[in-house]
Amino acid sequence: MKTISTMLSYYLASYTSLSRSQQGCANRTQFWGFFLFNIILTPIWFMLVVVMELAIAQGKEIFGTLATSCYIFIATLNATVRRLHDVNKSGKLLWLTIVPVVGPLVILYFLCKPTVAEDNEYALNVES
Numbered sequence: 001m002k003t004i005s006t007m008l009s010y011y012l013a014s015y016t017s018l019s020r021s022q023q024g025c026a027n028r029t030q031f032w033g034f035f036l037f038n039i040i041l042t043p044i045w046f047m048l049v050v051v052m053e054l055a056i057a058q059g060k061e062i063f064g065t066l067a068t069s070c071y072i073f074i075a076t077l078n079a080t081v082r083r084l085h086d087v088n089k090s091g092k093l094l095w096l097t098i099v100p101v102v103g104p105l106v107i108l109y110f111l112c113k114p115t116v117a118e119d120n121e122y123a124l125n126v127e128s
Contacts, residue, residue: 006029006033008033008037010026010029010030010031010033010034010037011033011034011037011038011041013030024082024085024122024123025082025083025085025086025115025120025122025123026079026082026083026085026086027083027086027115028083028086028112028114028115030079030083031079031080031082031083031086031111034075034079035076035079038072038075038076042072045068045072046065046068049064049065049068050064050065052064053065077094080094080107080111081094083110083111084107084110084111085120085122085123086115086116086120086122086123087110087111087113087114087115087116088116088119088120088121088122089110093106093107093110094107
């Protein structure tokens with residue numbers, strides 16, 4: 001149960017840290033905890049937003065879903081860049097996802113790598 005609450009705290013921290021820049025690192029546990037909760041909670045959140053839009057504006061407004069999509073996208077982008085920093089890679093590497101098939105696989109490889117503690121230019125105190 002402690003593991004679930006820890007991962008939930010990582011998830012909430014990623015959403016509350018959007019005002020900060022994409023500096024710092026996120027270790028594997030933090031990133032994959034965020035990712036897991038994002039996969040579970042995002043569909044639930046979208047269903048709530050759509051139901052509220054249907055009830056309030058009879059489906060004519062799309063601002064809620066658009067705002068939610070942007071917010072989730074930015075939080076995910078922020079967490080991914082911080083994870084790439086943890087393995088001593090630049091966030092610019094995310095542009096590789098444009099390359100079909102190979103790009104996302106390369107990014108997935110870097111996201112699964114262990115923390116690089118020595119000579120990490122993106123963080124002074126990196127936890128494993």
